[in-house]
Amino acid sequence: MGQAASAHAYSPAASNHFRTSNLDLHHLRPSYTNSQLSEDVCVNKQLDYTSEIPDECLALIFQSLSSGDRKRCSLVCRRWFAVEGQSRHRLALNASVEVADYLPSIFKRFDSVTKLALRCDRKSVSINDGALTLISLRCHNLTRLKLRGCREISDLGMFALAKNCKSLRKFSCGSCMFGAKGMNALLNNCSSLEELSVKRLRGINDGSTAEPIGPGIAASSLKSITLKELYNGQCFGPLVIGSKNLKTLKILRCLGDWDRLLETITMRKNCLTEIHLERLQVSDVGLMAISKCPDLEILHLVKAPDCSNDGISAIAENCKLLRKLHIDGWRTNRIGDEGLIAIAKNSVNLVELVLIGVNPSSVSLMAMASNCQKLERLALCGSETIGDPEISCIAAKCTALKKLCIKGCRLTDAGIEAFAFGCPNLVKIKVKKCRGVTNEVADWLRARRVTLSVNLDADEIEPEALDASTSDGGAQDEG
Numbered sequence: 001m002g003q004a005a006s007a008h009a010y011s012p013a014a015s016n017h018f019r020t021s022n023l024d025l026h027h028l029r030p031s032y033t034n035s036q037l038s039e040d041v042c043v044n045k046q047l048d049y050t051s052e053i054p055d056e057c058l059a060l061i062f063q064s065l066s067s068g069d070r071k072r073c074s075l076v077c078r079r080w081f082a083v084e085g086q087s088r089h090r091l092a093l094n095a096s097v098e099v100a101d102y103l104p105s106i107f108k109r110f111d112s113v114t115k116l117a118l119r120c121d122r123k124s125v126s127i128n129d130g131a132l133t134l135i136s137l138r139c140h141n142l143t144r145l146k147l148r149g150c151r152e153i154s155d156l157g158m159f160a161l162a163k164n165c166k167s168l169r170k171f172s173c174g175s176c177m178f179g180a181k182g183m184n185a186l187l188n189n190c191s192s193l194e195e196l197s198v199k200r201l202r203g204i205n206d207g208s209t210a211e212p213i214g215p216g217i218a219a220s221s222l223k224s225i226t227l228k229e230l231y232n233g234q235c236f237g238p239l240v241i242g243s244k245n246l247k248t249l250k251i252l253r254c255l256g257d258w259d260r261l262l263e264t265i266t267m268r269k270n271c272l273t274e275i276h277l278e279r280l281q282v283s284d285v286g287l288m289a290i291s292k293c294p295d296l297e298i299l300h301l302v303k304a305p306d307c308s309n310d311g312i313s314a315i316a317e318n319c320k321l322l323r324k325l326h327i328d329g330w331r332t333n334r335i336g337d338e339g340l341i342a343i344a345k346n347s348v349n350l351v352e353l354v355l356i357g358v359n360p361s362s363v364s365l366m367a368m369a370s371n372c373q374k375l376e377r378l379a380l381c382g383s384e385t386i387g388d389p390e391i392s393c394i395a396a397k398c399t400a401l402k403k404l405c406i407k408g409c410r411l412t413d414a415g416i417e418a419f420a421f422g423c424p425n426l427v428k429i430k431v432k433k434c435r436g437v438t439n440e441v442a443d444w445l446r447a448r449r450v451t452l453s454v455n456l457d458a459d460e461i462e463p464e465a466l467d468a469s470t471s472d473g474g475a476q477d478e479g
Contacts, residue, residue, distance in 0.1 A: 094120070103134050127152060187216035241264050291315045329355075341364050365394065373400060415437075432456075
């Protein structure tokens, strides 16, 4: 960078001259006066060849750098500073009130931002409606916005955002205080909105008087909705029902009865492919409704104590495209062999299965291992019925298995030894909080299968080792 040209550059003519043995090299040197030579050397030292790099190429180089390297490179010169700012599309800001005075200069420099994250911690006062309005005026091309802890933003700020940033495709908010009016303003103005995530939105906790939140003009564009930890999540019912092209629905730890909503959604033709339900008041009625989603590929059912084998069987029999299934039975024993055998018989495309707090027998595991020939990722956590015979069955039958997680099960070294020759495609096995498994067998297995990653924490047995709720669902790691 900024280097002078070499004095020994290659020349065809010079090459021919070097073949003559009697050549006087001094005659080939150009004659320079001392003043000319001094001036040329000075000029060469000042040459900056990076100045010939077009701004567009410089911007592409910056985009391949880490955040820290970008910041350091922007300080090299005024041009780099300007190009780095104009080419930055993603920005994350501390959204405390103190930053409000600097927003004009920030967005004067970063005038091409399309993805913005505004976060404020719990102990600080956040930016207000005025600041959000200013941001929306400076960022007309915003496509993604994330608000976290911006408690001073009200419906008025959301009105301004919706009016000025109509190209939004992804919006996420958490621990904010605006209400249904602000959310409706967004849905009524952003016709390209595809993903909506709402967590702990405090402004709609008005009980029966809460204003319904409808899809607005985003009814056709919305593809993913996530509702998390909402006291009055039922207000979003019209939004979920009215989103005609919805593919992903995640409802986690929201109060209220959700069976009726699921029934209403599936009364019409739908294209749902992914559903997550966690700690909800949902029963087999809701699962029966989900079974009417013919395109369903991914289902997470976590800590729903009113769900049983009947609901799981209905989904297995009707959702033939199911690829990933996560069940946390919360040790209620309402989901067991019957439901799992139905999955084994019908879900031939299953590639990922996570069972937490579920107690299957060798019968259902044998059916699963024999029929689900595409199974690549399996997690068995907090089960009282899974021991060496069941694990040996998996080792013998699950030939496509690549990743296995076993946690809090009644397993010994004998079960682990089965993987010395079983599951030929296995690349990773994780064993946690299984009292009967020792470090010696892990070393033994590593010696026999050098390409296999063996993760064992035999020494970390804790009192809550068999608590299914502590499971990390190891099969979720897709690498």
